[in-house]
Amino acid sequence: MKRKVLLIYTGGTIGMEKDYETGSLRAFDFGSIFQKLPEMKLIECEVDVHPFKKPLDSSDMGPKEWKIIAKLIGKNYDLYDGFVILHGTDTMSYTASALSFMLKNLSKPVILTGSQLPIGDLRTDAKENLLTALYYASLYENDKALIQEVTIYFEYKLLRGNRTLKYSAEYFDAYQSPNYPALGQSGVHLNIEKDFLWRAKSDAPFTVDLHLSQDVLFWRIFPGMHLEHFSEIPQMKVLILQVFGSGTIFNTKKTLDILQLLRDRGTEIVVVSQCVSGGISFGKYSNSNIFTKIGAISGNDMTAxxxxxxxxxxxxxxxYKGNFAENFAKNLCGEVTES
Structure with missing residues (x-):
């Protein structure tokens, strides 16, 4: 049985070509992708292409575009066996993470990929990334998809989408998943680590949940920072603090007073680490006890x-039933390591 894959092109370097008059990059008509990449016709799956009307730089991708993608997958879910999303690299991890929460009870692959160089360049990484993403999106066993989650495929590695971060703007190997193993690697054969794959905990049918609030603020703590600025910011519903190491911050009464003031105003405080690998562990050091006192929420080993x-x-x-803190602490779709 020939599998069907929907290829969604949002924009990014992968869909660019050089304008030889100006020397700058411009988006090409992605409807002509089969001419640009005739190898796609050799893959044992049917590929339909749905390009965004206006290709977007990944820095322009946000909640509005995440909802468009989620709706598109929801509308076509029963018509296709897998989905590949072509995306700019700078914010791909944000999009992959958001979609992992919005697409509930997935039983089909959703694979994001892109490239560091345009598809027409001689040394491009675009062709391998796109072709292998299509292979993974059409990979079935006993009539069931092997991959049933949102992933990123880049430079021979298949990674869980909500565990990734972009760590290099220079190298083809641009993404890391520091706190979770790769789901697969491509070489002579396409390898899948079945023990690491996510499976929905519920037998409920696939649904799309488009809810996204933008009343969230992210702040990186640094030595010498004046926390008094927090009291001057208009009230936010959630403040995500990226702190030192396994969860430490300046151990002063002023710190406690400012953070407690935010909590008293109703702001939820989530704590994540500035370290690429590892996570938050309240109580490991005395300078993390302040977060326990104010009722902050541990982000554990989640990426920012x-x-x-x-x-x-x-x-x-x-x-969702229950309060924000209870739900945030849950492992919803493999985004956090369960203790």
Whole structure:
């Protein structure tokens, strides 16, 4: 049986070509992708292309565009066996994380990919990334998709989308998943680590939950920072603090007073680490006890991108029972390591 894959092109370097008159990059008509990449016709799956009307730089991608993609997948869910999203690299981890929360009870692959060089360049990474993403999106066993989650495929590695971060603007190997193993690697064969794959905990049918609140603020703590600025910011519903190491911050009464003031105003405070690897552990050092005192929420080993989009999705979402803190602490779709 020939599988069907929907290829969604949002924009990004992968869909660019050089304008030889000006020397700058411009988007090409992605409807002509089969001419640009004739190898796509050799893949044993049917590929339909749905390009955004106006290709977007990844820095222009946000909640509005995440909803467009989620709706598109929801509308076509029963018509296709898998989905590949072509996306600019700078914010791909945000989009992958957001979609992982919005697309509930997935039983089909949703794979994001892109490239560091345009598809027409001689040394481009675009062709391998796109072709292998299509292979992974059409990979079935006993009539069931092997991949049933939102992932990123880049430079021979298949990674869980809500565990990734972009760590290089220079190298083809641009993404890391520091706190979770790769789901697969491509070489001579396409390898899948079945034990690491996510499976929905519920037998409920696939649904799309478009709820996203933008009343979330992210702030990186740095030595010598004046926390008094927090009291001058208009009230926010969720403040995500990126702190030192396993969860430490300046151990002063002023720090406690400012953070307690925010909590008294009703602001939820989520704590994530500035370290790429590892996570938050309240109580490990005395300078983390302040967060326990004020009732802050541990982000554990989540990436900043995942914590931000998870907070946006959960905040005042009527589709969840319980309060924000209870729901944020749950492992919803493999975004956090369960203790």
């Amino acid at each position: 991108e995942s914590a931000i989009t998870k907070a946006m999705h959960l905040l005042e979402n009527p589709n």
